[in-house]
Amino acid sequence: MRSRVWRGVDGARAGLGSVPPTGLVLMGIVCFQLGAALAKGLFADVGPGGMVLLRVGFAAIIMAAVWRPVVRGYTAKQYGLAIGFGLTLAAMNLAFYSALDRIPLGVAVTLEFTGPLMVAVIGSRRWLDAVWVVFAAGGILLLAPIGALGGLDLDPVGVGLALLAGVFWATYIILSARTGAVFPGITGLAIGFMAGAVMLVPFGVAQGGMGLLDPKILLLGAAVALLSSVIPYSLEMEALRKIPTKVFGILMSLEPAMAALVGFVVLRETLPARAILAIFFVTFAAFGASRFNGKESDKGG
Secondary structure (H helix, E strand, O other), rough: HHHHHHHHHHHHHHHHHOHHHHHHHHHHHHHHHHHHHHHHHHHHHHHHHHHHHHHHHHHHHHHHHHHHHOOOOOOOHHHHHHHHHHHHHHHHHHHHHHHHHHHHHHHHHHHHOHHHHHHHHHOOHHHHHHHHHHHHHHHHHHHHHHHHHHOOOHHHHHHHHHHHHHHHHHHHHHHHHHHHHHHHOOOOHHHHHHHHHHHHHHHHHHHHHHHHHOHHHHHHHHHHHHHHHHHHHHHHHHHHHEEEEHHHHHHOOHHHHHHHHHHHHHHOOOOHHHHHHHHHHHHHHHHHHHHHHOEEEEEEO
16 A cells, blocks of 8 residues: 555656646645635634644644655754744744734735745845835735725734734745755654644644534645645745746745735635735735846755
């Protein structure tokens, strides 16, 4: 039975090798947003906390079963780094799902995306990078629920949680690079998911309760883990072996627009023109920061 599973995994990897790397990244983006939409549909049953527990918990189990990372033999400092990475990952997803419970998917992703955008331009002294910051700030102001600015009718707590998720995302990027340099393959990621799942237990149980034992909810939770974690991360890892990180960053700038599209098609979330303009501003800023970063990047992997 195990040999059949591994033949299937190897076959899937071989199949991915025939897909252009840009296609892999776009597939990952679509999967991630579909997973977020599916998760939002389950908030009424287990809440954001229960849903994020299922996502991170199942992702940790699937990664451990498929890649079988060796998690023993490291120093306390290395384990501490992986655990800190995992706690940041858990906090990021908990804040994002809590925001998603209050505001539309496209808006939540747009606000959260300001985190990695700031990582891309922070410390830069080039005037061009200041342009991207201005565009991103303009997008945030367009979405801000501030009456004096004529803001949209958005839940201010949801907006704040989405921005907090962006802060955690920025921290996640920094810790991800450090963890990847210390651990081989996805070992650090696997340890991080395990630590994150443990951290999320009290939040998940408090909000999800007995709903977490519902077989249907468990099955859908596993689907969310596949769509939002396992598949996107796997596709991105494969793509980064073949394309420069600059190109990867440009493609990832499509996340807010794709989130708005999936929110409209799947969740029937319509956005006013002001919100669409805000999404354009942030997407344009992310595109510009990646395209004109002034650095020559080697291929990932």
